[in-house]
Amino acid sequence: MVKTKEAVALVGRIKELLAEKKAENVVALDLRRVSETLDYFVVASATSTPHLQALERHLLEKLEEEDLRPRPTAGQSPRWVVLDYGEVVVHLMTPEAREYYDLEGFWADAERL
Numbered sequence: 001m002v003k004t005k006e007a008v009a010l011v012g013r014i015k016e017l018l019a020e021k022k023a024e025n026v027v028a029l030d031l032r033r034v035s036e037t038l039d040y041f042v043v044a045s046a047t048s049t050p051h052l053q054a055l056e057r058h059l060l061e062k063l064e065e066e067d068l069r070p071r072p073t074a075g076q077s078p079r080w081v082v083l084d085y086g087e088v089v090v091h092l093m094t095p096e097a098r099e100y101y102d103l104e105g106f107w108a109d110a111e112r113l
Contacts, residue, residue, distance in 0.1 A: 007040055007087035010068070011113055014042050014059065014090055021051075021058045023092070027104055028113040038113070039087040043103050046096050049078045055092050056081045 011028045018026050023044035029037040046052035060083070061072070071084040081098035083090040091103060 004039070004087065008113070010085060010088050011040050011042055013063075013066075014088065017059055017062050018042070018044050018055060022047075022053050023055050024095075025098075027102070029107050029110040030113055031107060031110045033111065034107060034109045038089070041089050041091060041103065041107070041110075043091045043093070043098070045093055045098050047095075049094070052078070052081060052092055052094060056083070059083060059090065059092075 015028060023046065026042065029041045031041060032062055035061040044055065046055050055069045068085060071086065072083045073084050076082070081092040
């Protein structure tokens with residue numbers, strides 16, 4: 001897993017990879033000042049379920065090439081994919097799921113990167 005200094009670089013890399021596959025409304029949140037257990041979230045929207053799967057596949061493949069693999073997570077759905085890289089957790093969501101769960105609203109006090 002990554003350490004704090006590397007986590008900020010990983011957030012940047014994830015944002016680049018998501019841009020390559022045209023993820024929408026990509027937001028990175030620094031949660032360290034507002035949570036005792038979470039460090040960074042990257043939240044992005046997909047335009048459809050196939051696009052969501054393409055974003056997930058692209059991140060998994062490209063980060064695996066850099067020897068980064070997510071921790072196992074339970075409860076994946078066709079509307080929301082979570083990739084846990086330790087200090088950095090990626091949330092890929094359909095626009096409907098993103099609006100419903102409103103992670104940015106819940107973590108409104110977090111700094112945006």
